[in-house]
Amino acid sequence: MPIEASRTRYTPVAQALHWIIAALIVTQFTLAWMAEDLPLGAHKLSLLARHKSFGMTVLMLAVLRLSWRLFNPAPPLPDGMSKIERFLARATHVAFYVLLFAQPLTGWLMSSAKNYSVSWFGVFTWPDLIGPNERAFDLLKETHGLLSDVLFAVAILHILAALKHHFWNKDDVFRRMLPFTTTEKQ
């Protein structure tokens, strides 16, 4: 059910999902960088086990977030934005949603292809999506890496845009996603 405040601010649920997923993505990059150049060993396996568990968490939260958004649309962009700015904002957000699904899915496929099933924090094991396949693994690994570069670039653009809105345009685009604040236009 749409909440009245959602016209100028994101709902508390949307805010929570945004910041939890943002923190998880930072964690994911950190774990991946730490594990990347390690030889196969207990340390690498332990880092990747956490990377997989967090990644599957992102996938579950992405499902939740997209469903929430369907029933609670994002507040409209401020009036003063140009056509190109509107397009960029829209493209960035679409890219985020695609990546929030594509990254966990390519990661999951990668694990299946290498015959390392994905456990969720040791609580349960996700089913393998495909059978062991070395060529598929190499391809998926490349895709997963490439998408992480795209995600990194989109995130930088997103952060810069938020800061620009806050400090340059001095509108409420940044604040409306910030919990425990208010926006003037309420």
Place this chain on the structure above:
Amino acid sequence: MMNSSRPLGLLAGLAVTLLFTISNDALAAGYGADPSQSRLEFTGVQAGADFKGVFHKFTAAVDFSADALASSHFDVQIDMSSEDSKDKDRDQTIKGPDVFDVAHNPTAHYVTKSISKTAGGYSAVGSLTLRGVTKDVPIDFQFTQAGGGAKLEGSAKLKRLDFGVGQGEWKSTEMVNDSVKISFSLLLKPNT
């Protein structure tokens, strides 16, 4: 010459009859596993998720008769370098010095000491020699006659660290559980 050969022949005949009787009574039938239709695998737990490996090369000499358990017996030799978990990085580690150490321990050997009947099938106690360590490992199995041969299916559980499978960083059970499940399905063909 003629006279002395007669009691000898009789004795030989008696011996053959006796042997035949004994083998019919108490000797289990001998089989060998058909490698193309047999499977020997293990399931370990790594970072909370199961992973499976198979041994492509092993030999199994099985003497078994349901009514001659005392003389029933398995002897299984496993070529440890034939281990395959469908990931060459993991296989390299598993065959390496810290895990199977196949360079120094190329074969594992399982030989039964006793076999008994259970509610669901049979149970064997045997000694497993793995990575140079010999310990008793019980296995549960079922034996079913099929065509001219037989099917032998079963499983066992062991603790890898009992055999020193996992040295150095692999000694920890945080990433790889101590408990490993073994399961097998062998198609047995009678010895000729």
